[in-house]
Amino acid sequence: MSWTELSYIAPILWLVAGGVVVLLLEAFVPRRDSDHLSIVSAVFLVLAGLSANTGLVRTSQSLFHGVLRADAFGSFFALIFVIIGLLTVSLGAVYLRRQSTPMPEFYVLVLFATAGMMLLASSTDLVSVFLSLELMSIGVYVLAAIERNSSRSQEAGFKYLILGAFASAFLLYGIALIYGTTGTTQFEVLGARMGGNAALAGNLVFWAGWGLIIVGVGFKVAMVPFHQWTPDVYAGAPAPVAGYMAAGVKAAAFAVLVRLIWTGMPLLMDKAAPLLMGFAIVTMTFGNIVALAQSNLKRMLAYSAIAHAGYLLVGVLAISGHADDAATRGILFYLAAYALMNIGAFGAVTFVSRRRGERSELAGFAGLARRHPWVSFFLAVCMFSLAGVPPTAGFWGKFYVFGAVIQQGMVGLAVIALLNSAVAAYYYLRVVVYLYMREPGEDAYIGDDVQASAAIGVAAILLLWIGLFPSSVLELARLGAAALARTF
């Protein structure tokens, strides 16, 4: 370890420093409102973003004796997490301003959890995977329960904590079994040992280890049948937190899943493909069918988050391990788009919410376009993007992922995914129908916060921009995928 190695993880260090500074400011410089803390947090997030991509594009540097790896894959995710963090901090400022006893710890937790996500995306050792997963999760557990006066938020935090602890235990046991059978926790060595070892391929304990790790990661990405927490937690947590969870935690967990799959190529895929295929099909179908029946926007988005986990798993199945892998590129692109559309959609709930009680009933959004044409337009863009309608980023995400699946010859799976997308369009477009074609009722929602509408606007405009000019993000995703194959 040395100063040079530390410079490779500069974005993470900036975030941790930011968390410490905000924590001390919060404790020793009391102010009635906490807007200044949101600005300090945003400054540190921007610093992290600026230091994220320097010099890593064409290198793949192993750090701290193989615990982390600095490469374009990690810096692609670092950029996504910085954008997620910035949008969450600005929506969180809106949310905290409304609270009678605000909890400025919100910013600290977002900064630390984001640092955990970045670490997770660059981890190349099972132990550092576990540690960074916990750094991320513990922050998010507390964030889910940050609304002290709401029993639903407390319930969400508690549920997430208990079930998350179970998932962590599964993951840890899986790591122990893999260490016991191969004698290593490092991805690099693990991959090499799995390469030429016939005894390992038939070792049940070894595969049980992999299975437990997939359970642990599957919990974080809300894969059926480990999804039960999702609707309650997303619906109970404050909207900015729910958006942060949906976007950030999912992206981080998929980052580590993709790295693991690449490590275990091709042996892991041979064994796990039938299982993962079953999970993928059940996940997307279940998510979409249950989402059809939801009358609450947040619950609907929770089930849609499950469905999107299914689409992404379909992409994971198509990872070939060749240089210039189309599926990995597609997954990275999809996750960037997915983060923006989720934060935008949950941001709309923040926009219309009030001091006491969050407002997310679909009926309340009826006729919103008359009072708030811009916010309605932004929300509609997010919905079109979630449904995968061109010219939004969501369309290209689905296009690249499903395209890679067809390239791999899994046409049946692609057809199931496309049918699912068609079903999903119904409930996404229903929101648009409510916004534009329904008469506002007695209790129609009104919002008044400029900052919230600006945050949703940024997400929606980025979605449209990426939708019209996908090549720049695709190039970044290609570099990220190439970093895994070590072909630049």
Place this chain on the structure above:
Amino acid sequence: MQLHFATVFVFLALAVGFAVIAMVISWALRPKKPGTVKESPYECGEQPEGSPWIRFNVRFYLIALFFIVFDVEVVFLLPWAVVFKEMLAVLGSFAFWEMVIFIAILLVGLAYVWGKGDLAWVKGLPPRDEEDLEALSWYESGRFSTDRRSVHTSAKPEGV
């Protein structure tokens, strides 16, 4: 490879077996003469006061949490101190400064608790703004439902 795990299971069986055997043998051999003194909680003569099943101040829990700050610190300081000389030869002053940074970050946790006033055993009431006081008087007037869930959604008009 699986054979390596057999050692673990043998060890587990021995550990459980040792405890069970020790308990069974002492149960079988010991004389059974129960009496009032023998069945009191502290056989040494200490008189128990009241039931142990009382509610503790939640602040004890906080004290236990602060303890972790120092606990974690020592867990890492000790091995670091043991290999410090070798590390100094390889890494130079970095070996020293990285531990300084680590302890500083841990101390931030303590500083936060201190700044928030949680080290004081007797705390004043948290500051309340006007809206809180208003909500409190409404709450205390008894016009709310006893079901906790409905407190936030019941009769209270929005935006007051």
